[in-house]
Amino acid sequence: MSARAVRRRVASGVMSGLVALLCFTAVLPLLFIFGDLIHKGATSLDWNFFTHSPVPAGQTGGGVAHAIVGTGIVVGLACLIGLPIGIGAGVFLAEYGSGKLGWVVRFVADVMNGTPSIVIGIFAWTWLVRPVGHFSALAGGGALAMLMVPMLARTTEEMVRLVPHSLREAALALGYPRWRTSLKVMVRSALAGIVTGALVGVARVAGETAPLLFTALGNLNFATNITLPMQTLSLQIFQYATGPFAEWHRLAWAAALVLMGLVLALSLTARWVTRQRYGAS
Amino acid sequence: MARPNAVVRLAAQRLTALFGRKVAVRDVSLLFPTNTVTAIIGPSGCGKTTFLRCLNRMHELSEGGWVTGRVLLDNEDIYGGRLDPVDVRRRIGMVFQRPTPFPTMSIFDNVAAGLRVNGGRSKADLAAAVERALRQAALWDEVQDRLHTSAVAFPAGSSSGCASRAPSRPSRRCCCSTSRPPRSIPRGRSASRSCATS
Numbered sequence: 001m002s003a004r005a006v007r008r009r010v011a012s013g014v015m016s017g018l019v020a021l022l023c024f025t026a027v028l029p030l031l032f033i034f035g036d037l038i039h040k041g042a043t044s045l046d047w048n049f050f051t052h053s054p055v056p057a058g059q060t061g062g063g064v065a066h067a068i069v070g071t072g073i074v075v076g077l078a079c080l081i082g083l084p085i086g087i088g089a090g091v092f093l094a095e096y097g098s099g100k101l102g103w104v105v106r107f108v109a110d111v112m113n114g115t116p117s118i119v120i121g122i123f124a125w126t127w128l129v130r131p132v133g134h135f136s137a138l139a140g141g142g143a144l145a146m147l148m149v150p151m152l153a154r155t156t157e158e159m160v161r162l163v164p165h166s167l168r169e170a171a172l173a174l175g176y177p178r179w180r181t182s183l184k185v186m187v188r189s190a191l192a193g194i195v196t197g198a199l200v201g202v203a204r205v206a207g208e209t210a211p212l213l214f215t216a217l218g219n220l221n222f223a224t225n226i227t228l229p230m231q232t233l234s235l236q237i238f239q240y241a242t243g244p245f246a247e248w249h250r251l252a253w254a255a256a257l258v259l260m261g262l263v264l265a266l267s268l269t270a271r272w273v274t275r276q277r278y279g280a281s
Numbered sequence: 282m283a284r285p286n287a288v289v290r291l292a293a294q295r296l297t298a299l300f301g302r303k304v305a306v307r308d309v310s311l312l313f314p315t316n317t318v319t320a321i322i323g324p325s326g327c328g329k330t331t332f333l334r335c336l337n338r339m340h341e342l343s344e345g346g347w348v349t350g351r352v353l354l355d356n357e358d359i360y361g362g363r364l365d366p367v368d369v370r371r372r373i374g375m376v377f378q379r380p381t382p383f384p385t386m387s388i389f390d391n392v393a394a395g396l397r398v399n400g401g402r403s404k405a406d407l408a409a410a411v412e413r414a415l416r417q418a419a420l421w422d423e424v425q426d427r428l429h430t431s432a433v434a435f436p437a438g439s440s441s442g443c444a445s446r447a448p449s450r451p452s453r454r455c456c457c458s459t460s461r462p463p464r465s466i467p468r469g470r471s472a473s474r475s476c477a478t479s
Contacts (some may be wrong), residue, residue: 175371
């Protein structure tokens with residue numbers, strides 16, 4: 001082997017090793033978080049944890065059933081409000097967003113994407129809580145929806161833009177009207193990507209705490225009335241972790257594990273949907 | 282080229298196609314008599330496709346694309362403002378250089394797409410038209426068992442290279458041969474085909 005070939009091999013090996021090391025470093029925090037959560041939380045997970053509401057402080061037992069249900073309701077409300085608006089805006093941006101209005105919408109979405117979630121929380125408090133006079137799950141859902149909309153709009157736009165231009169031309173050449181081309185060809189072709197984007201968006205807001213502090217507030221009892229305060233897992237963790245009781249800390253770890261599991265499940269579903277789309281069909 | 286008494290259904294008159302301020306096709310006048318095949322040949326990039334795209338108002342969909350001059354379809358200027366471009370495209374079909382099956386549709390739906398968009402056809406009617414189109418393309422035997430599977434899963438490379446092109450071609454052909462005022466289409470199609478092979 002010539003000297004040059006040897007040098008190339010060495011350089012290649014060194015770079016590969018370096019990249020692998022950096023990659024491992026990037027994943028390390030996740031492994032630590034998981035390890036910690038399982039170590040401290042798994043022992044508290046039992047049937048009661050999922051089926052019972054909390055017991056008065058100081059007593060043992062009790063669970064976070066109310067927070068799990070609450071997370072479902074608040075995130076569900078956020079989806080109900082946020083998904084149609086976000087996806088609709090995204091389709092608009094991709095299909096009709098070349099003009100001035102598109103530019104403005106895109107700019108606003110980007111700014112909103114960068115807005116700290118606590119600011120969204122204060123905003124939601126000002127407009128959804130104060131006029132009504134009390135905290136509510138509905139306000140929480142609204143706040144989360146506000147976080148979701150710009151994210152969804154941008155990912156949906158990207159996904160629709162990824163659909164090859166030739167498909168649009170093929171449809172138009174057949175005599176498809178513009179709106180039908182958009183919905184039947186462009187959006188349908190991008191559907192897997194849009195669903196993935198939606199799931200990732202849902203997973204992200206499911207873990208939000210700051211905007212919910214001002215809106216859903218939290219609730220130590222089981223509640224399903226969306227016009228009243230409601231507990232979510234993230235609020236529960238916040239409350240328990242900052243509380244004075246060891247029992248609370250234990251439950252906070254367990255709740256964190258459950259929340260992490262939920263988010264992970266959503267992300268995996270997103271991956272699975274994408275695979276289904278590109279693998280099978 | 283045309284017989285003196287042939288009926289001309291499609292004609293380009295002093296057609297100039299532009300991208301922004303750049304002229305792509307300059308001042309073309311051409312008659313397309315019925316029941317003839319017109320081939321447009323020329324070196325790569327000389328504007329064959331751009332010219333064809335002007336004939337069914339596809340050119341204006343390109344970035345910055347616009348047109349001067351007239352294109353007469355049955356003596357009516359398709360750029361005259363009275364005809365809806367969507368309608369023009371339903372009457373003048375187009376086969377692209379590259380096949381583009383719709384990935385979300387089955388083989389059947391791909392072939393039927395052009396007919397469905399025109400509406401007003403019974404299921405049986407549609408099925409018959411799809412079969413006819415696929416038979417014309419010599420693909421029926423190959424795909425008849427999986428008409429309702431995805432058009433993208435259609436194996437490329439089986440029985441000649443044309444297989445991968447199949448799902449879209451019948452759809453255009455089908456659309457062409459059955460548009461309401463028929464027969465103006467085969468010419469446009471043949472021209473674009475010869476353009477692709479020139």
